[in-house]
Amino acid sequence: MAQVRNKQVLLKNYVTGFPKESDMEIVEGSITLKVPEGSSDVVLLKNLYLSCDPYMRILMYKDTPLSLGFQYSPGSPLTAFGVSKVVESGDPKYKKDDLVWGVTKWEEYSLVPSAKIHLLFEHTGMPGMTAYGGFFELGCPKKGEKVFVSAASGAVGQLVGQFAKLTGCYVVGSAGSQEKVDILKNKLGFDEAFNYKEESNLDAALKRYFPEGIDIYFENVGGKTLDAVLLNMRSHGRIPVCGMISQYNLSQPEGVTNLANLIYKEIKMQGFIVSQFYPLYPKFLEFILPHIREGKIAYVEDIVEGLEGGPAALVSLFSGQNLGKKIVAIAPE
Amino acid sequence: MAQVRNKQVLLKNYVTGFPKESDMEIVEGSITLKVPEGSSDVVLLKNLYLSCDPYMRILMYKDTPLSLGFQYSPGSPLTAFGVSKVVESGDPKYKKDDLVWGVTKWEEYSLVPSAKIHLLFEHTGMPGMTAYGGFFELGCPKKGEKVFVSAASGAVGQLVGQFAKLTGCYVVGSAGSQEKVDILKNKLGFDEAFNYKEESNLDAALKRYFPEGIDIYFENVGGKTLDAVLLNMRSHGRIPVCGMISQYNLSQPEGVTNLANLIYKEIKMQGFIVSQFYPLYPKFLEFILPHIREGKIAYVEDIVEGLEGGPAALVSLFSGQNLGKKIVAIAPE
Numbered sequence: 001m002a003q004v005r006n007k008q009v010l011l012k013n014y015v016t017g018f019p020k021e022s023d024m025e026i027v028e029g030s031i032t033l034k035v036p037e038g039s040s041d042v043v044l045l046k047n048l049y050l051s052c053d054p055y056m057r058i059l060m061y062k063d064t065p066l067s068l069g070f071q072y073s074p075g076s077p078l079t080a081f082g083v084s085k086v087v088e089s090g091d092p093k094y095k096k097d098d099l100v101w102g103v104t105k106w107e108e109y110s111l112v113p114s115a116k117i118h119l120l121f122e123h124t125g126m127p128g129m130t131a132y133g134g135f136f137e138l139g140c141p142k143k144g145e146k147v148f149v150s151a152a153s154g155a156v157g158q159l160v161g162q163f164a165k166l167t168g169c170y171v172v173g174s175a176g177s178q179e180k181v182d183i184l185k186n187k188l189g190f191d192e193a194f195n196y197k198e199e200s201n202l203d204a205a206l207k208r209y210f211p212e213g214i215d216i217y218f219e220n221v222g223g224k225t226l227d228a229v230l231l232n233m234r235s236h237g238r239i240p241v242c243g244m245i246s247q248y249n250l251s252q253p254e255g256v257t258n259l260a261n262l263i264y265k266e267i268k269m270q271g272f273i274v275s276q277f278y279p280l281y282p283k284f285l286e287f288i289l290p291h292i293r294e295g296k297i298a299y300v301e302d303i304v305e306g307l308e309g310g311p312a313a314l315v316s317l318f319s320g321q322n323l324g325k326k327i328v329a330i331a332p333e
Numbered sequence: 334m335a336q337v338r339n340k341q342v343l344l345k346n347y348v349t350g351f352p353k354e355s356d357m358e359i360v361e362g363s364i365t366l367k368v369p370e371g372s373s374d375v376v377l378l379k380n381l382y383l384s385c386d387p388y389m390r391i392l393m394y395k396d397t398p399l400s401l402g403f404q405y406s407p408g409s410p411l412t413a414f415g416v417s418k419v420v421e422s423g424d425p426k427y428k429k430d431d432l433v434w435g436v437t438k439w440e441e442y443s444l445v446p447s448a449k450i451h452l453l454f455e456h457t458g459m460p461g462m463t464a465y466g467g468f469f470e471l472g473c474p475k476k477g478e479k480v481f482v483s484a485a486s487g488a489v490g491q492l493v494g495q496f497a498k499l500t501g502c503y504v505v506g507s508a509g510s511q512e513k514v515d516i517l518k519n520k521l522g523f524d525e526a527f528n529y530k531e532e533s534n535l536d537a538a539l540k541r542y543f544p545e546g547i548d549i550y551f552e553n554v555g556g557k558t559l560d561a562v563l564l565n566m567r568s569h570g571r572i573p574v575c576g577m578i579s580q581y582n583l584s585q586p587e588g589v590t591n592l593a594n595l596i597y598k599e600i601k602m603q604g605f606i607v608s609q610f611y612p613l614y615p616k617f618l619e620f621i622l623p624h625i626r627e628g629k630i631a632y633v634e635d636i637v638e639g640l641e642g643g644p645a646a647l648v649s650l651f652s653g654q655n656l657g658k659k660i661v662a663i664a665p666e
Contacts, residue, residue, distance in 0.1 A: 058593075058597070065593075065594060065597040065598075066596075066597045067568070067597075222592060222593060226592070235400070241592075241595045241596050242596070243596065244592065244593045244596065247592075247593055248593070252590065253590040253591070253592075253593065254588065254590070255587065255588010255589060255590050256588060256589045256590075256592055257585065257586040257587070257588050257589075258586070259555060259559070259574075259577065259580075259586075259589055260391075260398075260555060260577045260580055260581070260586065261398060261604075262574045262602065262603070262604030263399075263574050263575070263576065263577065263604040263605070263606065264391070264398040264399045264400075264604070264606075265398075265604065266603075266604050266605050266606055266609060267603070267604050268601065268602075268603040268604075269595065269601075269602045269603070270595070270599075270600070270601045270602070270603075271594075271595030271596040271597070271598065271599050271600050271601075272596070272599050273596065273597075273599055276599060
């Protein structure tokens, strides 16, 4: 029975403050390329691409407050979304060489529950569903509305901005470098974009871009940005809360002081995890596939080659050094 | 034409910090008891009861962030909800001696737009609609769910607690004195109640009363209480945001640090103003009237006699010295 090398990225310890590469370690294990006899609910995957996402930081807390159906523990490989090829399936729903996406592990080969994966259709996946569900289901956009997206060049933000434009909204994004701002305006079709690091007064910046206020704020960062946004929301505004990446590494999160505006402006602020939108997957495909075929959706990816580069790739999310969706490519298809 | 005395409570100046009686002044004006010729959209009211409500503090800010269709300005009488008797109506919808509730002014007689008032049916009004709309429409309670109400003995909180019990929920209230706690438990039917001033650790207090977490938090106070609640919400919890009375008088509001739990627990937090629920008024009456007739709704009122007592009554809301719904009775019916 084929026993092969299985390189893995393990969590070394629970993390306090900003994650460092040394919080993870790369080890060489081995794996038997066979689904255990009689296991009809697992698949053996060869992992092709691994996704780096901010929520992974939250799973690195001891006693994480996030329940996604999987947790991290020191000594085990990171669990995360990825694109994989089926090596062998116990579940008749999948067959050898199927391309799938779903919850897998940071290693070359993974044995995972078949309930956690889906067949891959074209360019879809977790950030797409996150942007779609958060923006359309919770943001309830209407043509002509004013939309602000933070971390706008990130995996989710870049899609939200494009979905907003497809809906006929005015959309402004914030990001952390001039290069990202240029991409937002020139490649991703945002009406305006600004570098939040260059703005000494975020409230004033928002008033400049939204003299009449914001209808939808797609929240990816939290903290000071949220506080400034709350001062600039319009009546009956919506704030889908996708992430608060500025806060995950702080032992004492920044205080948000302007929440009373939720009342004054009758604002709905709603946190979500992408899984609540999985039932909408067919509707999402119906929406997105024609746009993809017509070349109307751009997607900026930042791909690192090799599992060894995984820890650095993940850490880069929190210093803002990624440019677009961060992916670790670990095997040729 | 009858010209009579019209005592008024004027705002003297915009308010910083806690409101004081001296921020208001009582003056004696006069009024002609006649609707101006040809005015078919106004009514002349004799005010009977005036409602003291926390939102009035927000209207005392210079450049108030709250748009209710009326504002305060120094030298003018306070505008607020009240119960009044029609003296004369230009609008054929009302006739002399009708009892009405709606937006009137802190004075003996008021000429107001007829669009701002409603006929009075039994014991209904603004706090009832606020509790009803916030709890049922935004809280979406289900039998067996766990509900926490802050400022629970206040005008709105006491009704929310009773509506929660009528829905088959477990409900705990917080308030600022032992006397209020006793009323919550013994008169208003809350399952549990506690004095937040006696709790050095609100997180621990909430874990004691909600070992499995909170499904619905009816938010009246903001600040530290909200921060502790966010640590104790259950997955898919709801937070209708009715008020944040602990914050209105602070020049620098307290920072809320645990908002990332909105994501982890997929929480919907929604601010509201009662007027968005006015279309539900018939549905509200259908719900509440049978319960009132069967004696199933208790209501604790704290009534002050005379317009002169108005400023002190209003100020008492912010020191927690009121016990239940604070009302200024200014004329015998």
